[in-house]
Amino acid sequence: QVSKEVARSDGVEASFWDKYPDIVKVYTITAKDGTVYSRELCGGPHVKNTSVIRAENKHFKIIKEESSSAGVRRIKAVFE
Structure with a gap:
């Protein structure tokens, strides 16, 4: 969990930033080599x-x- 401002400055993807609380969860999908495929707020990626x-x-x-x-x-x- 991080502040919404930190998440936004780190390039985390989200829609409707104003609807999230001040403290948010960031979900990250990475490869074993550390390549980041997705960093999102909410419950994780939606597919x-x-x-x-x-x-x-x-x-x-x-x-x-x-x-x-x-x-x-x-x-x-x-x-x-």
Whole structure:
């Protein structure tokens, strides 16, 4: 968790900055070599299909799935 100002100055992507609290969570997707693919606020990256999330020679594995609101599902996943 960091301040919204620090996140913004670090280049974190977000929509509607004014709707976030002063302290925010930053979610980062990186490769093993440290290459950053995404840095976002909110609950993590939003995709229509998990097939668009890729890592070299890795398998995408969902380790947790739950309802976050009506008609919306939330997952926690890792690359193995």
